[in-house]
Amino acid sequence: MAASVILCHPHDAGALWLDQMLRDLGVRSFEVVTVEQVVFSRRIVYRLSDAGESSSIRLVDGRELRSDTITGLINRICYLPTQHFASADPDERTYATAELSAFMLAWLNGVRGRVLNPARPFSLAGMFDRTAMRYYAAVAGLPTAPWRATDSAGESPGLPPTHTTIVLDGRLFGPILPRHLQDGCCRLAVLLGVPLLQVAFQRAPGGGWRFVDATAFVDFYAGGRPLAAAIARAFTT
Amino acid sequence: MILVAGIPDESPTALVIHALEAIGANVRVFDQRRVSSAHFTLDIADAAIGGAIGGGITLDGDTVPLADITGLYLRVMDDQLLPDIAALPPDSPERRRCHMFHDLLQRFADIMPGRVLNRPADMASNHSKPYQAQGISAAGFDIPDTLITNDPSEARAFIEQVWAEGGDVIYKSVSGIRSIVQTVSPADLARLDRIRWCPTQFQRLVKGTDIRVHVIGQTVLAVAISSEATDYRYAARQTGVDATLEPIDLDPGLQRLCVGLSRRFSLPLAGIDLRRTLEGRYVCFEVNPSPAFSYYEDRADVPIASCIARYLAHEAD
Numbered sequence: 001m002a003a004s005v006i007l008c009h010p011h012d013a014g015a016l017w018l019d020q021m022l023r024d025l026g027v028r029s030f031e032v033v034t035v036e037q038v039v040f041s042r043r044i045v046y047r048l049s050d051a052g053e054s055s056s057i058r059l060v061d062g063r064e065l066r067s068d069t070i071t072g073l074i075n076r077i078c079y080l081p082t083q084h085f086a087s088a089d090p091d092e093r094t095y096a097t098a099e100l101s102a103f104m105l106a107w108l109n110g111v112r113g114r115v116l117n118p119a120r121p122f123s124l125a126g127m128f129d130r131t132a133m134r135y136y137a138a139v140a141g142l143p144t145a146p147w148r149a150t151d152s153a154g155e156s157p158g159l160p161p162t163h164t165t166i167v168l169d170g171r172l173f174g175p176i177l178p179r180h181l182q183d184g185c186c187r188l189a190v191l192l193g194v195p196l197l198q199v200a201f202q203r204a205p206g207g208g209w210r211f212v213d214a215t216a217f218v219d220f221y222a223g224g225r226p227l228a229a230a231i232a233r234a235f236t237t
Numbered sequence: 238m239i240l241v242a243g244i245p246d247e248s249p250t251a252l253v254i255h256a257l258e259a260i261g262a263n264v265r266v267f268d269q270r271r272v273s274s275a276h277f278t279l280d281i282a283d284a285a286i287g288g289a290i291g292g293g294i295t296l297d298g299d300t301v302p303l304a305d306i307t308g309l310y311l312r313v314m315d316d317q318l319l320p321d322i323a324a325l326p327p328d329s330p331e332r333r334r335c336h337m338f339h340d341l342l343q344r345f346a347d348i349m350p351g352r353v354l355n356r357p358a359d360m361a362s363n364h365s366k367p368y369q370a371q372g373i374s375a376a377g378f379d380i381p382d383t384l385i386t387n388d389p390s391e392a393r394a395f396i397e398q399v400w401a402e403g404g405d406v407i408y409k410s411v412s413g414i415r416s417i418v419q420t421v422s423p424a425d426l427a428r429l430d431r432i433r434w435c436p437t438q439f440q441r442l443v444k445g446t447d448i449r450v451h452v453i454g455q456t457v458l459a460v461a462i463s464s465e466a467t468d469y470r471y472a473a474r475q476t477g478v479d480a481t482l483e484p485i486d487l488d489p490g491l492q493r494l495c496v497g498l499s500r501r502f503s504l505p506l507a508g509i510d511l512r513r514t515l516e517g518r519y520v521c522f523e524v525n526p527s528p529a530f531s532y533y534e535d536r537a538d539v540p541i542a543s544c545i546a547r548y549l550a551h552e553a554d
Contacts, residue, residue, distance in 0.1 A: 041387075042387070042388075042433070043386075043387070043388045043391075044385070044386055044387045044388065044436050045384070045385075045386045045388060045391050046367070046384070046385040046386065046436070047382075047383065047384055047385075048367055048370055048371070048374075048380065048382075048383040048385075049380065049381075049382040049383065050374065050379050050380060050382075053371065084434065085434070085435075094414075095410075095412075095414050095415060096434065096435045098364070098410075098412035098413070098414045099410060099411045099412050099414075099435050099436065099437075100435060100436070101364070101365070101412065102364055102365035102366065102367070102368070102410075102411040102412035102413075103365075103367065103385055103411050103436045105364070105365040105367075105368045106365050106367035106368040106370075106371060106385075106411075109368055109371055110371060120358075120361075121358075121359075121361035121362040121363075121364060121365065121368060122357075122358045122361040129344055129347065129358075131279070131281070131344040131347075131348065132344070132347055132348055132358075134281055134288075135281050135288050135290070135348045136288075137284070137288070138281060138282070138283065138284045138287060138288025139287060139288050141284055142284060143283075143284055144281070144283055144284045144288065145283055146280065146281070146282055146283045147280065147281045148278065148279070148280050148281075148292070149278070149279045149337075149341055149344075150276070150277065150278045150279075150337075150341075151276055151277045151278075151334050151335075151337040151338035151341060152276065152334055152337075154337065211284075
């Protein structure tokens with residue numbers, strides 16, 4: 001198969017919505033592959049040498065994921081399925097899960113085309129720790145509230161969001177926000193090094209805005225058809 | 238002020254504390270075994286003051302403002318394996334508090350300004366050897382021929398091809414767990430069916446001289462190792478003869494490659510495993526973000542701890 005891959009879990013409604021929307025837009029170059037199909041593959045072959053790297057993963061439905069034919073990838077990994085290790089003893093299960101995770105990181109990192117969002121060594125989904133997210137949001141100039149965490153009492157409670165926007169390659173999708181928030185969201189995406197980022201805010205009854213949270217795991221539906229079209233362009237230009 | 242976090246009498250940590258004291262640095266030590274008497278508060282100010290980091294770490298009743306910490310040496314063990322904590326019930330409040338303490342320490346280490354050896358998010362690259370190998374290759378080093386597969390026939394074909402060419406094959410973990418290197422023997426072929434459960438890593442054995450390079454900021458310290466063992470760290474166990482180590486000077490070009498490699502992974506402290514082949518090529522296997530450098534410092538008399546101390550104290554780049 002020569003295509004861009006939407007790599008997601010079977011119950012990822014947002015990814016499946018995006019796939020359908022891309023088809024509605026006439027984009028035929030994406031294929032949905034589940035994380036489970038990759039992890040449970042009976043034939044994974046990955047080679048790495050001074051000459052470069054190559055990989056081949058045969059899926060149970062007969063398709064083959066080859067590194068030289070994947071033109072891009074939308075990464076929606078939330079967790080590694082490990083049901084096939086369920087009967088192993090806990091130490092072996094921990095070891096096998098770490099091995100699988102290590103392989104998946106390299107495989108994702110080796111995709112030659114564009115990946116939204118790239119996997120990171122600390123998160124296959126490319127997610128960031130919430131503290132770092134909050135810190136960089138403040139550095140980006142977004143209206144964060146003071147935050148405290150202690151070893152005994154935990155973290156300051158979060159705010160419920162009222163507005164969500166999505167950044168893709170410096171463009172915003174979703175509700176129209178004040179200009180300074182738009183600029184701050186784009187700066188945050190740059191600081192975090194993620195091209196695709198969802199940022200949530202709370203708007204108080206008096207009109208003031210507060211940063212609530214940000215995630216690399218975006219709700220495509222919230223960005224609607226314009227976001228789907230922009231994603232299609234991001235993989236063709 | 239420089240904070241050292243870990244087990245103070247564990248060799249690398251002890252050497253760093255001693256070296257910091259020797260240069261007169263203002264150093265405080267968080268002993269993980271005394272976590273029950275320690276507390277951590279992490280504050281992030283609002284955007285109006287740029288998200289300034291505040292809070293403090295309380296050690297034996299004395300609170301150190303986090304804003305005063307200009308350097309951090311982090312070599313912590315899994316907090317849940319600390320003897321006093323491991324003995325507690327899984328849902329005990331003290332176990333949860335201990336875990337939160339360590340979690341906050343690591344989150345602070347990821348965002349604090351100043352010098353950190355090393356930031357936890359950056360250390361994670363060592364959890365995947367092939368991920369590191371991709372970066373090592375991009376940095377300009379040679380890497381060994383590698384196959385990761387769960388298909389026994391592919392593994393067999395790789396092994397038999399290397400054998401036919403007169404070489405040997407080793408297998409080792411893909412992740413950072415259980416990373417003892419073993420040579421594939423003919424008897425192992427009968428066990429290859431076991432790899433069906435999980436992709437397993439095989440590599441063509443690279444023959445030559447092991448070289449361990451420690452990069453500390455811009456400083457490069459190298460040690461050559463002589464051993465007949467597949468994994469020289471376990472030479473006494475594998476061959477009955479311990480490895481011998483001696484300091485060496487690397488040529489400037491190779492030193493630059495090593496510094497560039499540590500920068501690529503954002504690891505100002507890195508233990509780089511090289512092998513100089515019989516043809517004079519340098520093959521790189523791994524970049525260790527939390528090197529147990531005392532093994533090399535003790536046996537080859539290289540001043541790694543001193544360089545770490547000077548880096549943390551801003552006395553060296």
